[in-house]
Amino acid sequence: xxxxxxxxxxxxxxxxxxxxxxxxxxxxxxxxxxxxxxxxxxxxxxxxxxxxxxxxxxxxxxxxxxxxxxxxxxxxxxxxxxxxxxxxxxxxxxxxxxxxxxxxxxxxxxxxxxxxxxxxxxxxxxxxxxxxxxxxxxxxxxxxxxxxxxxxxxxxxxxxxxxxxxxxxxxxxxxxxxxxxxxxxxxxxxxxxxxxxxxxxxxxxxxxxxxxxxxxxxxxxxxxxxxxxxxxxxxxxxxxxxxxxxxxxxxxxxxxxxxxxxxxxxxxxxxxxxxxxxxxxxxxxxxxxxxxxxxxx
Amino acid sequence: xxxxxxxxxxxxxxxxxxxxxxxxxxxxxxxxxxxxxxxxxxxxxxxxxxxxxxxxxxxxxxxxxxxxxxxxxxxxxxxxxxxxxxxxxxxxxxxxxxxxxxxxxxxxxxxxxxxxxxxxxxxxxxxxxxxxxxxxxxxxxxxxxxxxxxxxxxxxxxxxxxxxxxxxxxxxxxxxxxxxxxxxxxxxxxxxxxxxxxxxxxxxxxxxxxxxxxxxxxxxxxxxxxxxxxxxxxxxxxxxxxxxxxxxxxxxxxxxxxxxxxxxxxxxxxxxxxxxxxxxxxxxxxxxxxxxxxxxxxxxxxxxxxxxxxxxxxxxxxxxxxxxxxxxxxxxxxxxxxxxxxxxxxxxxxxxxxxxxxxxxxxxxxxxxxxxxxxxxxxxxxxxxxxxxxxxxxxxxxxxxxxxxxxxxx
Numbered sequence: 001x002x003x004x005x006x007x008x009x010x011x012x013x014x015x016x017x018x019x020x021x022x023x024x025x026x027x028x029x030x031x032x033x034x035x036x037x038x039x040x041x042x043x044x045x046x047x048x049x050x051x052x053x054x055x056x057x058x059x060x061x062x063x064x065x066x067x068x069x070x071x072x073x074x075x076x077x078x079x080x081x082x083x084x085x086x087x088x089x090x091x092x093x094x095x096x097x098x099x100x101x102x103x104x105x106x107x108x109x110x111x112x113x114x115x116x117x118x119x120x121x122x123x124x125x126x127x128x129x130x131x132x133x134x135x136x137x138x139x140x141x142x143x144x145x146x147x148x149x150x151x152x153x154x155x156x157x158x159x160x161x162x163x164x165x166x167x168x169x170x171x172x173x174x175x176x177x178x179x180x181x182x183x184x185x186x187x188x189x190x191x192x193x194x195x196x197x198x199x200x201x202x203x204x205x206x207x208x209x210x211x212x213x214x215x216x217x218x219x220x221x222x223x224x225x226x227x228x229x230x231x232x233x234x235x236x237x238x239x240x241x242x243x244x245x246x247x248x249x250x251x252x253x254x255x256x257x258x259x260x261x262x263x264x265x266x267x268x269x270x271x272x273x274x275x276x277x278x279x280x281x282x283x284x285x286x287x288x289x290x291x292x293x294x295x296x297x
Numbered sequence: 298x299x300x301x302x303x304x305x306x307x308x309x310x311x312x313x314x315x316x317x318x319x320x321x322x323x324x325x326x327x328x329x330x331x332x333x334x335x336x337x338x339x340x341x342x343x344x345x346x347x348x349x350x351x352x353x354x355x356x357x358x359x360x361x362x363x364x365x366x367x368x369x370x371x372x373x374x375x376x377x378x379x380x381x382x383x384x385x386x387x388x389x390x391x392x393x394x395x396x397x398x399x400x401x402x403x404x405x406x407x408x409x410x411x412x413x414x415x416x417x418x419x420x421x422x423x424x425x426x427x428x429x430x431x432x433x434x435x436x437x438x439x440x441x442x443x444x445x446x447x448x449x450x451x452x453x454x455x456x457x458x459x460x461x462x463x464x465x466x467x468x469x470x471x472x473x474x475x476x477x478x479x480x481x482x483x484x485x486x487x488x489x490x491x492x493x494x495x496x497x498x499x500x501x502x503x504x505x506x507x508x509x510x511x512x513x514x515x516x517x518x519x520x521x522x523x524x525x526x527x528x529x530x531x532x533x534x535x536x537x538x539x540x541x542x543x544x545x546x547x548x549x550x551x552x553x554x555x556x557x558x559x560x561x562x563x564x565x566x567x568x569x570x571x572x573x574x575x576x577x578x579x580x581x582x583x584x585x586x587x588x589x590x591x592x593x594x595x596x597x598x599x600x601x602x603x604x605x606x607x608x609x610x611x612x613x614x615x616x617x618x619x620x621x622x623x624x625x626x627x628x629x630x631x632x633x634x635x636x637x638x639x640x641x642x643x644x645x646x647x648x649x650x651x652x653x654x655x656x657x658x659x660x661x662x663x664x665x666x667x668x669x670x671x672x673x674x675x676x677x678x679x680x681x682x683x684x685x686x687x688x689x690x691x692x693x694x695x696x697x698x699x700x701x702x703x704x705x706x707x
């Protein structure tokens with residue numbers, strides 16, 4: 001969003017604009033080189049790898065080919081993990097939104113002088129390694145932990161445990177990506193003009209209507225950005241499934257890892273990665289279109 | 298995001314106080330490796346995959362040996378696999394080697410999983426580049442793969458007089474007849490392990506002797522089995538009455554079916570394998586198919602036994618990778634650790650099986666209580682009930698790995 005604003009400024013005076021635009025291209029070079037080397041080239045290699053064919057008689061060896069059937073066999077074998085990834089990521093995103101919205105609202109509009117501190121607190125967990133934070137959840141959700149014991153006393157857990165179930169994986173995903181939801185929401189809500197809410201009240205809208213007609217629509221860019229920033233990494237994540245899940249909770253990242261390391265089946269691993277990317281891309285475009293905020297994201 | 302760096306492991310080790318056992322931290326780094334692999338998958342996957350040009354008769358490349366001028370050595374080993382002074386964090390035997398020879402050893406505990414380690418260095422090995430290590434320590438089947446592929450250098454036994462201390466049964470292994478390329482570091486068992494009091498609560502006994510007990514519904518959701526295919530499947534095969542040293546595809550299929558059943562009905566809670574030690578300590582897991590030494594390092598509240606139907610026996614082997622430039626230094630340290638007194642010192646700490654003649658006698662001076670420990674100095678009873686997993690062709694390995702990974706949800 002910010003980038004969009006920064007690059008569209010200043011085209012009023014012709015000669016200056018001329019010079020400025022050339023400078024602009026020049027300044028783009030490092031970024032483009034970065035993208036080219038670390039995204040475009042690997043992207044093409046990844047795609048080519050995904051079409052390679054195995055060498056008969058020597059496992060782990062592949063030759064360039066146009067084996068489109070890799071995609072079919074990857075889907076046939078791993079569609080459950082695919083669906084599960086999007087399901088878990090979807091639920092985690094929704095939960096993160098439900099948790100983050102009130103939090104961001106409070107920080108943006110009600111926290112007063114505590115605002116900076118609260119923002120730091122939101123980001124603070126990210127100072128610790130992602131892996132360590134997920135490990136901590138193993139302890140938090142352990143069978144003998146207070147949370148599990150309490151929920152078990154209420155007979156709320158079908159398996160009698162949280163760790164190594166889908167609940168734990170979704171909880172871990174929600175927790176780990178929560179800051180990515182809070183921050184864009186905060187940025188959107190912070191810019192909300194309080195006078196609009198006052199106006200809405202003056203016009204006899206009740207708080208719910210005010211939220212529905214004023215706050216929510218104005219925060220939509222934040223909602224869209226936040227959900228994307230949460231959903232995309234969550235769908236590709238495998239650490240939460242690995243550490244907190246059971247064998248029934250494997251996500252697409254886990255099978256990519258297995259194909260890459262255990263099977264040394266690079267074409268299938270690449271095909272899976274490629275499909276993950278493509279699916280996310282399609283989902284994102286559909287989503288942005290439906291949210292009607294192309295110009296904002 | 299996270300790569301498999303020693304400092305990563307060290308960071309995690311720092312957060313997990315108490316005793317650190319060999320495979321305790323593996324999962325952490327294992328995941329790191331996975332991240333690396335996925336990153337590579339998005340990055341250079343095409344290069345690695347396309348570079349397959351192994352010739353039929355690989356020759357291990359050697360580099361100029363800089364040992365005489367550079368008194369250094371880089372050794373990759375598993376975590377908690379050498380004696381450590383728990384108070385100071387020093388490694389006594391290693392420090393003494395450095396003091397005696399003047400060779401500075403960089404001891405990296407960066408092997409956490411055979412496949413993962415191989416994935417990390419494979420590209421360099423195949424493209425004939427050196428991997429920055431003078432010794433690697435890999436399990437039999439992976440060691441065999443390296444030797445077959447020409448990724449390791451032949452040992453110069455003139456530099457290793459203590460080679461003769463190797464217990465005879467280690468000498469003629471299928472993957473390296475006469476031990477031209479490898480020397481065993483430690484061996485161990487795939488066995489049953491359990492939390493005594495939790496087992497008593499569930500089954501009314503504090504000893505576990507069979508897989509029938511392990512798969513008792515009273516232990517539902519409290520079982521972990523190893524993600525190392527050979528250990529788990531070896532034990533499953535033996536349970537079904539098959540011979541893990543010599544079985545058919547059909548028998549393997551039946552064992553996979555038996556495993557799948559226990560996974561699907563929720564009996565087996567996790568197959569993350571390496572994590573089981575922490576899970577046993579936290580009480581999340583009551584009984585496991587695990588590794589013998591780990592259970593001893595856990596302490597008296599935990600039991601260990603080979604299943605009646607049989608356990609697995611494996612060995613990790615020291616080898617010198619192709620192009621390693623400190624070969625003579627590497628041979629010097631191999632020689633040093635084949636001194637019975639030093640071997641006993643290591644075994645007393647790690648509690649795995651020592652492959653060195655005379656270590657038992659030397660142990661009497663270090664810790665007499667361990668002399669008769671059959672898990673360090675195995676007797677006939679224990680050896681007779683443990684199996685070395687059948688050696689597999691690359692095709693078989695690929696097929697079996699797939700079946701196994703599918704059974705455990707991948």
